[in-house]
Amino acid sequence: MQTNNTLENLIESLKCLPGVGPKSALRLAYYLLQRDRKGAHNLASSIEESLKKLGHCKLCNNFTEEDTCSICDSQERLSDTLCVVEMPTDLLMLEQTHSYKGMYFVLMGRLSPLDGIGPKEIHINKLLERIRKSDINEIILATNFTTEGNTTAQYIAELLKESKINVTRIARGLPMGGEIEYVDSGTLAQSIVERKKLI
Numbered sequence: 001m002q003t004n005n006t007l008e009n010l011i012e013s014l015k016c017l018p019g020v021g022p023k024s025a026l027r028l029a030y031y032l033l034q035r036d037r038k039g040a041h042n043l044a045s046s047i048e049e050s051l052k053k054l055g056h057c058k059l060c061n062n063f064t065e066e067d068t069c070s071i072c073d074s075q076e077r078l079s080d081t082l083c084v085v086e087m088p089t090d091l092l093m094l095e096q097t098h099s100y101k102g103m104y105f106v107l108m109g110r111l112s113p114l115d116g117i118g119p120k121e122i123h124i125n126k127l128l129e130r131i132r133k134s135d136i137n138e139i140i141l142a143t144n145f146t147t148e149g150n151t152t153a154q155y156i157a158e159l160l161k162e163s164k165i166n167v168t169r170i171a172r173g174l175p176m177g178g179e180i181e182y183v184d185s186g187t188l189a190q191s192i193v194e195r196k197k198l199i
Ligand SMILES: [Zn+2]
Pocket: 057, 058, 059, 060, 061, 062, 068, 069, 070, 071, 072, 073
């Protein structure tokens, strides 16, 4: 919503951040204007630059400045294994465990019909196309162990039921309701090693 008032526009814009309501937006606006104008400048220009330069990798859907990202371009990774994660932060966490050397697909979300997030929003078509175009032997479903994460894993597993691909789910060690982003890398590494066949 654009208004004629500069300050109101700033407050309104800040409300697009998750968890920021009218009061926090007001507080943030005052903070940026009063206490950290340099920080505000940096924030504004890096948001602008990111929006201009960053797009989605054609193959894995993660953010990249090129057509394809460095992981997808790498010759050293196993091209027949594809690990499906919800968010780029999950990919980073898995990379930090050094226990996985395959490829990724980043859904950029999880199925959540109540929030209007369906298969289209999590780029299921792009995932299926990615699978169709390459010789994938195993899909590791590394979505979170939340209700939505499990539903998403189940949904993808169902779609691949008729294929010859092994569909596995990262395993134990992750607590119920656990989000990958907050799990230590030892536990996460173990969950990759102990992944279970889903279908
Ligand atoms: Zn990629």
